[in-house]
Amino acid sequence: MRTRGSILIANIIAGLALGFTVTNIGFGDYTELNRMFTFQDLRMLLSFAGAVAIIVVVFALLRVRRTPGRIHAGVIPGAILFGTGWAISGGCPAIPIIQVASGYLPALITIVGVVVGIRLCRWANGRYFHLDRGSCGL
Template sequence: MKLTAPTYHVVFGFFGLILGFSLTRIGFADYGEVHKMFAFVDLRLFLTFVGAVVMTMIGYAIVAHNAAMPRKPLHRGTIAGGVLFGAGWAVTGACPAVALVQLGAGYLPGLATAIGIALGVWSYRRVHARYFRWDTGACQM
């Protein structure tokens, strides 16, 4: 079924609201709760996150059953990017989706996180184009 632009936005907006509500409800949008997870003080969020990853892996395996999945190369910037992403998440208490949820909930520090994300993407484009120029594969911008 082909969705028209307005229907597309309504459908995905609805699922976005459900995601935002769920993330807020379980505590992923609360800096204190995320800090406890990264400090291993309270494993509730950590186990929720692990459970979500496992469920996604199972769903992916079911959908991709008997399909030849192409191998993706490990790019030179993957490890550094992952470390920066994790450090930013630990410092701000928000990944990109949660920053938007925090903005929607009126949490002002979420604005600083969203600005930091935008500046990081903007900086990456300039630094990569000038200094690195390695193949970004499917992550081409």
């Protein structure tokens, strides 16, 4: 049986491994991300496509099945906001943390933006949308 401590240690190790890998392949570099979004360099885009292909194979081998259903009401606007923020800032929510750890301090602005965005989402959700609690991330 797993304990909280062993799960925490496993998560820390996995996070450090991910951060190390992401940094060493250039995914934390704003210039590289910009080149991907402007289609100047397809290396990162192909890396993402390769990761998706691998998980599709893994899911097939593990026989993971998901019954298609309705798309959650927040998926489309959330995807648009996420993609726009990623393109502008050069990082999804994890990348700015890696950028700060690598010494790229302007990423702190992105982290503040993520926190403010989550808070605004929760406020707007509570006031206007009333979607499930997990729809605003973190």
